[in-house]
Amino acid sequence: MTNLMTQCAIAGIGQTEFSTNSGRSELRVACDAILAALADAGLTAKDIDGIVTYTIDNNDEVSLQRALGIEDVKYSVRLPLGGGGSAATIHHACAAIASGAASTVVIWRAMNERSEYRFGQPKEAPSGSRINDMTFTIWGIPYGLQFPGACSALGFQRYMHKYGVTNEDLGHIVVQQRTYASTNPLARFYGKPITLDDHQNSKWIAEPVLRLFDCCQESDGGVALIVTSRERARDMKGEHVRILGSAFSMPGNTEPLTSYYTQDPIIMREAEIVAGRLYEVAGVGPKDIDVALLYDAFSPEVVRQLEAFRFCGPGEAIDFVKSGAIALDGELPLNTNGGLIGEAYIHGLNMVTEGVRQLRGQAANQREGAELVLFSSGNGALILAKD
Amino acid sequence: MSEQRHSKRLDPMSTRNTDWFWEEAAEGRLSIQKCGQCGALHHPPRPICPECHSADRELTPMSGRGTIYSFMRVSYPPPIGFDEPPLIALVELEEGGIRLITNIVDASLEDLANDAPVIVDFEKTAKGRSLPVFRLAAKGGGA
Ligand SMILES: [Zn+2]
Numbered sequence: 410m411t412n413l414m415t416q417c418a419i420a421g422i423g424q425t426e427f428s429t430n431s432g433r434s435e436l437r438v439a440c441d442a443i444l445a446a447l448a449d450a451g452l453t454a455k456d457i458d459g460i461v462t463y464t465i466d467n468n469d470e471v472s473l474q475r476a477l478g479i480e481d482v483k484y485s486v487r488l489p490l491g492g493g494g495s496a497a498t499i500h501h502a503c504a505a506i507a508s509g510a511a512s513t514v515v516i517w518r519a520m521n522e523r524s525e526y527r528f529g530q531p532k533e534a535p536s537g538s539r540i541n542d543m544t545f546t547i548w549g550i551p552y553g554l555q556f557p558g559a560c561s562a563l564g565f566q567r568y569m570h571k572y573g574v575t576n577e578d579l580g581h582i583v584v585q586q587r588t589y590a591s592t593n594p595l596a597r598f599y600g601k602p603i604t605l606d607d608h609q610n611s612k613w614i615a616e617p618v619l620r621l622f623d624c625c626q627e628s629d630g631g632v633a634l635i636v637t638s639r640e641r642a643r644d645m646k647g648e649h650v651r652i653l654g655s656a657f658s659m660p661g662n663t664e665p666l667t668s669y670y671t672q673d674p675i676i677m678r679e680a681e682i683v684a685g686r687l688y689e690v691a692g693v694g695p696k697d698i699d700v701a702l703l704y705d706a707f708s709p710e711v712v713r714q715l716e717a718f719r720f721c722g723p724g725e726a727i728d729f730v731k732s733g734a735i736a737l738d739g740e741l742p743l744n745t746n747g748g749l750i751g752e753a754y755i756h757g758l759n760m761v762t763e764g765v766r767q768l769r770g771q772a773a774n775q776r777e778g779a780e781l782v783l784f785s786s787g788n789g790a791l792i793l794a795k796d
Numbered sequence: 797m798s799e800q801r802h803s804k805r806l807d808p809m810s811t812r813n814t815d816w817f818w819e820e821a822a823e824g825r826l827s828i829q830k831c832g833q834c835g836a837l838h839h840p841p842r843p844i845c846p847e848c849h850s851a852d853r854e855l856t857p858m859s860g861r862g863t864i865y866s867f868m869r870v871s872y873p874p875p876i877g878f879d880e881p882p883l884i885a886l887v888e889l890e891e892g893g894i895r896l897i898t899n900i901v902d903a904s905l906e907d908l909a910n911d912a913p914v915i916v917d918f919e920k921t922a923k924g925r926s927l928p929v930f931r932l933a934a935k936g937g938g939a
Contacts, residue, residue: 531876533806548840548897551808551927553875553882559868563884563897566866570910615868615884616905661846669886669895670839674865 413507415690418642418649418796419499420513421450421635422762427597427753430524431629439468439519440476442631446515450635451646457635459484459511461502463494465756466518473517484511490788492704493665493679495757497789500655502636512637518758519631528627528754531555544667558624558707560666562615565709568675569618572724576617579708580608581730582743583622583750586705589737590747593773597628597753623708625754632758639796650768651796653781654691657789658682665787666706677710680717683790687783691792695719699779700767701741702760704786705748714785715743737774745774757786764793805877805921814841820855821926826916828894830856839894860916862889862896862930869905877922887914887930899929907932 423445425431431438447453454477460470461484470485484505488494495518502514522528532546532555545560554560568574584605591602603622611621642649660678662671671678688694695718703714712726720741721729729735735743746752746763753759764782766772772779782793808818820827829838831845832852844851865888871881883900885908900908901917914930921927 530873533876534809544840545897547809547811547814549884551806551877551921551925552884552897552899552929553870553878554884554897555875556873559870559875559884562868562870563866563886566868567886567910570866613869613871615870618868621872669897674886674895 412690414503415652415654416639417503417506417636417652418639419634419652419761419765419793420637420642420645420649421446421448421452421647422765423447423449423633424595424759424762425519425631427595427628427630427755427759429629431521435467435519435521435525436472436476438521438629438631439473439517439633442519442633443477443515443517446633446635449647452513452635454478455480456513457515458482459502459505459514461486461488461498461514461516462518463488463491463498465491466520468517468519484514490659490665492706492756493786493788495704495789496655496784496786496791497657499634499636499652499761499791500657500789503652503655506636506638512641514636516634516636516758517631518756520756521629522754523627523629529556529558529624544664544669557666558619559615561707561709562618564667564669564674565713566618568709568712571675572727574727576620576623577605577609578727579623579712580605581727582708582711582735583608585730585735586744586748586751587622589745589774590751593746593752595773596747596751597626598747598751618709619707623750625706625749628753628755630753630755632755632762634758634761648769649796650765651794653693653792653794654687655789655791656683656686656690658686659788676723677713677717677787679788680714680785680790683785683788684718687790687792693781693792698741698781698783698792700745700764700776700782701743702748702764702782702784703744704757704760705744705750706754708750710787711743714787718783718785718790737776742774742776745772745776760784768793768795803920803922804879805919805927807921807923807925808927813843816855817841818925818927820857821918821928824918825857826860826928827855827857828889828891830854837891837894839896858889858891858894861933862887862914864900864908864910864912864914865895866910867900867908883908885930896928900931901929902931
């Protein structure tokens with residue numbers, strides 16, 4: 410019997426400009442991104458019957474529905490884990506469609522995280538009830554562990570010790586991503602490539618792990634996706650891409666960026682589990698992937714996911730990168746839009762729009778003949794395919 | 797109690813599941829939650845034991861000895877509550893299976909090493925709450 414979870418598609422993508430100041434409300438940014446996605450798919454708001462996002466987005470579902478004029482929402486979920494849940498939104502949209510709970514689902518992320526509240530800066534106290542339970546807010550703040558970049562660095566220092574990796578090694582990832590961003594007109598860092606020296610001269614965030622250029626930059630902006638069945642997508646206006654498979658995992662005692670209490674905090678256990686499920690359901694393996702999009706809020710997370718998805722062995726990610734593998738003509742072009750570090754930090758959803766563009770042959774940095782694209786946000790991942 | 801260098805330190809967020817940890821620290825104890833039924837140690841604290849679901853918990857003082865699992869110096873953006881960039885570490889307690897986010901005090905970044913032995917000390921926040929911190933055992937810190 411056909412697994413209906415492999416029979417869904419992304420039928421439309423939309424986004425706003427990515428900037429340091431959107432000049433309008435977050436609700437307006439969300440509406441603009443969703444209207445662009447609807448136009449791409451050739452749909453109207455009346456066609457939407459499911460709405461999905463993930464924690465940290467400030468837009469209320471009722472307000473969004475009211476603004477867009479969505480007549481009846483049959484399915485809505487707001488996933489946990491912040492950006493770690495970004496890829497999982499698609500998994501859950503597919504589940505809704507496969508089960509018949511909804512037929513056409515919009516997924517969104519829209520924030521003014523730069524102009525309104527400096528999302529990545531040190532915090533005295535968490536805001537928003539959902540964030541209160543996170544490890545770093547309770548156990549980190551009095552010790553100076555007050556922002557996401559520091560959280561990523563603290564766990565990764567042990568990896569550097571184990572495998573003899575330095576911050577300069579991480580710089581090779583960043584330089585490649587900034588090279589991609591420099592030729593992507595949608596990117597915050599369009600026209601601004603950097604050298605390894607530039608990377609090494611950027612200021613320390615958390616020595617000896619993380620420098621400023623290892624970090625994504627807070628961005629205002631929105632992205633929206635339309636997910637539906639392949640069958641319905643074929644009748645829509647836009648060129649859809651198939652969601653060949655998706656997976657989700659929340660392993661016990663793990664947490665995005667602060668998995669300090671697991672047996673082996675060096676590995677990204679959630680991504681290892683997701684990788685196993687994803688390759689199995691999609692019927693492909695790491696060697697089949699043409700482009701990888703790995704959630705790179707901070708460069709160490711790229712290392713951890715390269716290994717979790719078995720693109721290389723444990724401790725081999727830096728050698729893999731230095732071999733040229735992640736360049737456009739390498740064996741695995743990586744974060745070809747510049748990633749969250751180079752394009753903009755829209756909490757992962759802008760990696761999905763890049764994946765769709767790669768398969769439509771419309772990417773700024775186009776991998777010739779790309780047929781399979783993998784996107785991971787750690788707790789979730791999916792493989793997109795030409796259809 | 798060490799000399800008060802970080803008097804601007806923020807208080808830990810107060811919750812009904814975790815306040816006891818800081819209250820123990822105020823008494824000069826580094827205590828960890830131990831299940832009263834099955835004896836398992838758990839950190840961070842939680843209202844019930846995830847192994848046997850007992851709500852019976854004992855606050856168990858640790859030896860205060862451990863090793864540095866990982867470490868860093870956070871300098872930018874400057875963390876709130878510090879005059880100098882703090883040394884932040886994950887310390888593994890010798891009782892096993894427990895790691896704490898903490899500071900290494902009376903040391904510079906160059907002094908720190910993975911697996912270096914450390915020993916607990918206590919510092920106060922600006923408002924007078926106590927925090928367990930650690931110092932390098934080899935540097936003559938005593939308890
Ligand atoms: Zn128990």
